[in-house]
Amino acid sequence: xxxxxxxxxxxxxxxxxxxxxxxxxxxxxxxxxxxxxxxxxxxxxxxxxxxxxxxxxxxxxxxxxxxxxxxxxxxxxxxxxxxxxxxxxxxxxxxxxxxxxxxxxxxxxxxxxxxxxxxxxxxxxxxxxxxxxxxxxxxxxxxxxxxxxxxxxxxxxxxxxxxxxxxxxxxxxxxxxxxxxxxxxxxxxxxxxxxxxxxxxxxxxxxxxxxxxxxxxxxxxxxxxxxxxxxxxxxxxxxxxxxxxxxxxxxxxxxxxxxxxxxxxxxxxxxxxxxxxxxxxxxxxxxxxxxxxxxxxx
Amino acid sequence: xxxxxxxxxxxxxxxxxxxxxxxxxxxxxxxxxxxxxxxxxxxxxxxxxxxxxxxxxxxxxxxxxxxxxxxxxxxxxxxxxxxxxxxxxxxxxxxxxxxxxxxxxxxxxxxxxxxxxxxxxxxxxxxxxxxxxxxxxxxxxxxxxxxxxxxxxxxxxxxxxxxxxxxxxxxxxxxxxxxxxxxxxxxxxxxxxxxxxxxxxxxxxxxxxxxxxxxxxxxxxxxxxxxxxxxxxxxxxxxxxxxxxxxxxxxxxxxxxxxxxxxxxxxxxxxxxxxxxxxxxxxxxxxxxxxxxxxxxxxxxxxxxxxxxxxxxxxxxxxxxxxxxxxxxxxxxxxxxxxxxxxxxxxxxxxxxxxxxxxxxxxxxxxxxxxxxxxxxxxxxxxxxxxxxxxxxxxxxxxxxxxxxxxxxxxxxxxxxxxxxxxxxxxxxxxxxxxxxxxxxxxxxxxxxxxxxxxxxxxxxxxxxxxxxxxxxxxxxxxxxxxxxxxxxxxxxxxxxxxxxxxxxxxxxxxxxxxxxxxxxxxxxxxxxxxxxx
Numbered sequence: 001x002x003x004x005x006x007x008x009x010x011x012x013x014x015x016x017x018x019x020x021x022x023x024x025x026x027x028x029x030x031x032x033x034x035x036x037x038x039x040x041x042x043x044x045x046x047x048x049x050x051x052x053x054x055x056x057x058x059x060x061x062x063x064x065x066x067x068x069x070x071x072x073x074x075x076x077x078x079x080x081x082x083x084x085x086x087x088x089x090x091x092x093x094x095x096x097x098x099x100x101x102x103x104x105x106x107x108x109x110x111x112x113x114x115x116x117x118x119x120x121x122x123x124x125x126x127x128x129x130x131x132x133x134x135x136x137x138x139x140x141x142x143x144x145x146x147x148x149x150x151x152x153x154x155x156x157x158x159x160x161x162x163x164x165x166x167x168x169x170x171x172x173x174x175x176x177x178x179x180x181x182x183x184x185x186x187x188x189x190x191x192x193x194x195x196x197x198x199x200x201x202x203x204x205x206x207x208x209x210x211x212x213x214x215x216x217x218x219x220x221x222x223x224x225x226x227x228x229x230x231x232x233x234x235x236x237x238x239x240x241x242x243x244x245x246x247x248x249x250x251x252x253x254x255x256x257x258x259x260x261x262x263x264x265x266x267x268x269x270x271x272x273x274x275x276x277x278x279x280x281x282x283x284x285x286x287x288x289x290x291x292x293x294x295x296x297x298x
Numbered sequence: 299x300x301x302x303x304x305x306x307x308x309x310x311x312x313x314x315x316x317x318x319x320x321x322x323x324x325x326x327x328x329x330x331x332x333x334x335x336x337x338x339x340x341x342x343x344x345x346x347x348x349x350x351x352x353x354x355x356x357x358x359x360x361x362x363x364x365x366x367x368x369x370x371x372x373x374x375x376x377x378x379x380x381x382x383x384x385x386x387x388x389x390x391x392x393x394x395x396x397x398x399x400x401x402x403x404x405x406x407x408x409x410x411x412x413x414x415x416x417x418x419x420x421x422x423x424x425x426x427x428x429x430x431x432x433x434x435x436x437x438x439x440x441x442x443x444x445x446x447x448x449x450x451x452x453x454x455x456x457x458x459x460x461x462x463x464x465x466x467x468x469x470x471x472x473x474x475x476x477x478x479x480x481x482x483x484x485x486x487x488x489x490x491x492x493x494x495x496x497x498x499x500x501x502x503x504x505x506x507x508x509x510x511x512x513x514x515x516x517x518x519x520x521x522x523x524x525x526x527x528x529x530x531x532x533x534x535x536x537x538x539x540x541x542x543x544x545x546x547x548x549x550x551x552x553x554x555x556x557x558x559x560x561x562x563x564x565x566x567x568x569x570x571x572x573x574x575x576x577x578x579x580x581x582x583x584x585x586x587x588x589x590x591x592x593x594x595x596x597x598x599x600x601x602x603x604x605x606x607x608x609x610x611x612x613x614x615x616x617x618x619x620x621x622x623x624x625x626x627x628x629x630x631x632x633x634x635x636x637x638x639x640x641x642x643x644x645x646x647x648x649x650x651x652x653x654x655x656x657x658x659x660x661x662x663x664x665x666x667x668x669x670x671x672x673x674x675x676x677x678x679x680x681x682x683x684x685x686x687x688x689x690x691x692x693x694x695x696x697x698x699x700x701x702x703x704x705x706x707x708x709x710x711x712x713x714x715x716x717x718x719x720x721x722x723x724x725x726x727x728x729x730x731x732x733x734x735x736x737x738x739x740x741x742x743x744x745x746x747x748x749x750x751x752x753x754x755x756x757x758x759x760x761x762x763x764x765x766x767x768x769x770x771x772x773x774x775x776x777x778x779x780x781x782x783x784x785x786x787x788x789x790x791x792x793x794x795x796x797x798x799x800x801x802x803x804x805x806x807x808x809x810x811x812x813x814x815x816x817x818x819x820x821x822x823x824x825x826x827x828x829x830x831x832x
Contacts, residue, residue: 050682053829072686080682086675086832088593090492091575091583098579099589103683124574128410128490139679152682 001028003150003181004049009058011044018044020205021058026150026181026198031172033196034185035286041205042185043083046154049183050080062150076105079148083155083185085135089128093121093138100142112145118167132159144171151175151182157191169195189282199282201289208289216285221254223278228270238263254284303561305423310430314404322438325396329470330445333389337453340380350375356615357383364510365611367526371535376457378534381450386469387529391506393442393470394477397435398498401478404431405485406494409566418565428482428560432553435478443471462534465542469528472545476524477502479552486559489568496596524548586685587693593671594664598701601660605705608656609712612649616642616717616724639799643725646733647796648774649713654737655770655791657705658744662762664698665748669759675832687826695749695818702741710734733797739810743790744769746817753824765789790814 004026011019019041026032036042047053048060051071060067062074087096097112116123119137127135136159143151151172157165165188172182172195186192192199199216201209209216221242227250235251236244240259245252255263315322344350354375356362363369367387371379405428408414414427423429447467450458477498484497505523512520513529520526524545531541559569582588591598668691671677680690710731718724748762755761769789772781786792793810795802 047678047830050678052678052681053831054827071681072684075682076684078682082675082678082682084675087679088589088676089490091592092577094577095575095579095583099584100679100683102579102584103586103680103685105684123577126572126575128492129572 002026003028003030004032004060004062004183006045006049006060007058009045009048009060010056011041011048011053012056018205019048019055022202022205022207023210024200024207026183028181029176029179030198031176031182031184031196033192033199034183034202035187035189035192035199035282036202040202042202043154044205045202046080046152046183046185049152050075050078077149078152079104079143079146079150080152081136081139081143081154081156083158085132085139087127087130087135087138090126092124092126093130093134094123096127096138097123097142097145100139101145104146104148108145108147112141115141115145115171118171119164133161133164136160137164140168140171144175149180151180153182154185155187156184157186157188165191189286193282201286203289209285213282216282221256221284221288222260223254223284224252225274225276225278226251226253226267226272227274228267228272230270232267232270235267238266301423303423303425304429305421305426307423307426307429307433310417310422310426311433314430314434318400318434322400322434325400326438326442326445329389329392329396329442330449332392333385333446334449334453336385337377337381337450337455337458340377341455344380350380353380360514362615364514365614367509367529368513370532376534377455378457378459378462381458382462382466382531382533382535386466386533387506387525389470390473390525390528391502393439393474394502395499397439397474397478398481398495398502400438401431401435401481402485402491402494402498404434405482406488407491409485410491415565424561425557428485428557432478432482436475439471439474439478442474443467446470457534459534461537465531465537465539466533468539468542469531469533472542472549473524473528476545476549476552479549479556482556483552483559486556486563487569489566489570489572493568493570493572585693586680586690587696589680590664590667590693590697594667594697597660597663598697598704601657601701602704602708605653605657605708606712609653609709609714610716611712612653613713613716613718614720616713616721640725642721643729643798646725646730647799650710650733650737650797651773651791651794653709653713653734654706654740654794655766655773657702657709657737658741658766660705661698661702661741661745662748662766664694664701665745665752666759666762668694669752669756672756672830673832677830678832681830687830688822691749691752691822691825695745695822698745699742702738702745706734706737706741707731729798732802736794736797736802736807737791739807739814740790740794742811742814743817744814746814746821749818749821750824751821753821753828756828 002025004024006022006024009019009022010017022041022045024032024034024045034042034045044053048055049062049067051068051074054068063077065074067074087093091099094116097116101108101112119141121134121137121141125134127138130138136156140156143153153172157168160168169191172184175182182195184192184196193213196213198212199210200207231249232251235241235246235253240256240263242254242256344353354369354372357366357369357372357375366384369383371383408427417427418424444467447464449463450466451460451463480501481494481498484501485494488494488497505525508523509520509526509529512518512523512526527541527545529541531538563569583592668677677690681687710727710733713734714724714727714730717730718727744762744766747765748759751759751762769791772786772789773791775781790810790813793806795806
């Protein structure tokens with residue numbers, strides 16, 4: 001069942017088109033990754049989902065309700081962590097967590113204490129004295145102590161140390177195991193790769209790639225490192241082979257996943273001595289998409 | 299060593315001047331204009347020597363001494379003596395506020411925002427920023443002193459002689475420098491910009507209060523306050539220069555201490571460690587209204603006290619006002635006599651208008667705080683939870699409405715209680731309270747107007763201040779400058795009856811309140827239907 005459904009969503013700020021026909025669907029119990037460069041429209045999409053911005057065209061529905069009109073009703077079932085957490089400098093972390101939990105309507109004291117412990121947060125300090133990572137922790141503790149059905153996380157682990165990032169990932173997986181859905185916008189591709197069932201890539205306000213990680217890997221390339229006894233003539237001319245580097249009889253190149261079989265067959269005649277293959281990474285895919293037009297400008 | 303501490307100070311000075319190239323000139327122009335306009339105003343208010351003698355008589359009482367400092371030159375109360383006595387202390391306070399704000403902004407403010415860290419990563423001395431800030435403030439106050447001094451002399455008003463005018467300017471300048479120095483010191487003690495400002499304004503307020511207590515009672519106490527020193531320059535009468543030198547000397551000492559503390563402390567650390575805060579939120583805090591109240595706790599309490607003090611300061615001169623106005627009338631027999639009302643009662647509406655409009659300042663602060671929270675991306679925390687926009691705006695609006703009521707009520711209470719303490723035949727509390735509360739519909743319209751801005755044009759919310767400033771100008775100066783009627787027709791304060799002289803027309807007040815409610819509702823509608831952005 002679709003918890004979150006966005007169809008043909010558009011949003012303009014003056015002359016700038018921020019979102020241009022976005023389509024997304026997040027199902028129950030799914031962790032959905034949302035990746036894209038700065039300024040691609042990730043945060044704008046999330047803000048429309050939260051009813052903070054009003055869409056110019058298209059629909060955003062959560063739990064079958066309209067994101068703009070039924071915001072309050074929807075938010076009783078949603079927990080949100082913004083990318084940049086700005087808090088009131090003269091309230092303490094503990095006070096802010098309580099306020100946030102209360103404003104959603106639920107109250108789970110033992111969960112709160114447990115999370116404060118796990119994230120190693122000092123709740124008695126004023127928010128004005130917290131570092132970026134600690135402010136992020138306040139938002140995360142507030143979000144995960146809420147008993148939500150959908151977690152909307154906008155680059156939530158930016159600013160966390162690796163240890164805390166791990167705690168964060170555990171929390172996401174726990175939520176999934178309880179049948180909750182998670183919408184995760186992130187820059188950290190390894191994190192998306194580890195956690196997400198499905199991924200969408202957004203660029204200049206449009207979704208340019210979407211599907212399960214497995215689907216996406218078909219679109220990508222495998223990196224091969226190879227040493228042969230005989231030199232391979234004009235390897236770069238082979239269909240499906242890219243970015244060849246040669247170094248004393250050792251070759252390193254990328255290969256389209258669907259051409260893998262043919263190419264390896266062809267290469268085997270040069271007497272392979274050593275072969276290493278690295279699985280396609282999201283990073284390769286990401287880089288490929290953005291390098292084409294010289295990076296992700298706004 | 300010392301040289302390396304101050305490396306690139308000149309560059310920092312240029313940075314500060316660049317960032318404040320509008321701010322500082324506006325402060326200077328404002329203060330200088332105020333001084334000169336008031337000087338001319340006195341020549342209109344008390345043009346003859348007889349009137350000035352009467353005015354001098356009213357100055358001989360403890361309430362006035364507490365407000366302006368001990369009287370001097372009362373036997374020959376020329377315009378110079380009047381300015382030096384009635385105006386200088388207040389202007390010095392304003393100059394002090396300017397210094398506190400600018401110094402905090404460039405010291406703790408920048409440090410808190412991590413900008414100093416950036417600057418310090420370059421080959422810039424540890425004390426360069428503080429040195430640059432002090433230098434700019436020193437120069438600003440020197441410029442202020444010179445222009446005010448020469449400006450006052452240039453007015454050619456009788457009694458504003460050259461020596462006195464220059465000293466007048468110097469007293470302002472040295473006060474500004476002193477409070478710049480003290481703020482620089484507090485910036486070393488506190489860990490945050492808010493804390494620095496809190497300490498600095500407490501110090502400023504305490505300086506005024508100690509001087510008031512000392513001047514009325516034991517003069518020794520006045521010597522604890524820098525404002526107690528500067529007032530003893532007796533500008534235009536005796537022209538003592540030692541208070542300027544004393545204040546400057548102590549200011550330099552404080553600056554040196556601030557430099558020392560800054561040189562031995564860690565970046566972003568302070569000498570007053572912040573205490574551990576609460577680990578959980580109280581039940582009160584856990585709602586949008588609770589949050590709105592908690593965030594504005596200090597301004598609410600501060601303004602409540604301030605409104606009472608404002609009312610009381612008017613009330614304390616009420617007894618003298620009657621004598622003063624009566625003598626004036628004997629001399630001029632010109633004041634139009636409204637039958638059945640004492641002169642004080644005739645003056646009451648004007649006082650109430652001022653109290654109501656000053657009381658609108660915290661009200662607008664509370665409405666516009668909503669936009670401030672939005673601009674800092676903090677409203678989204680609430681909106682992303684099960685909180686409607688109506689509820690958020692409603693919380694801030696409810697607080698503003700309540701603040702408006704509290705401000706009027708406490709202003710009236712202050713006026714009555716001080717009046718009752720100093721006059722034999724005080725005006726009934728009921729009359730004063732009614733005179734204040736008739737302004738409540740106007741306050742509602744002001745709330746509505748600012749909510750319209752928040753709801754439809756969040757980028758230009760400061761216009762609300764312009765509207766209030768305009769209202770103040772038209773209502774306060776309107777009759778004095780004989781401004782055309784229609785100017786006061788576009789401010790809600792222009793529709794309030796001059797109670798008790800005029801009768802209260804309830805239908806008019808109700809109409810005004812209704813307009814206020816319509817504006818408020820429209821503001822809510824706009825806020826519900828627009829994007830929230832920082």
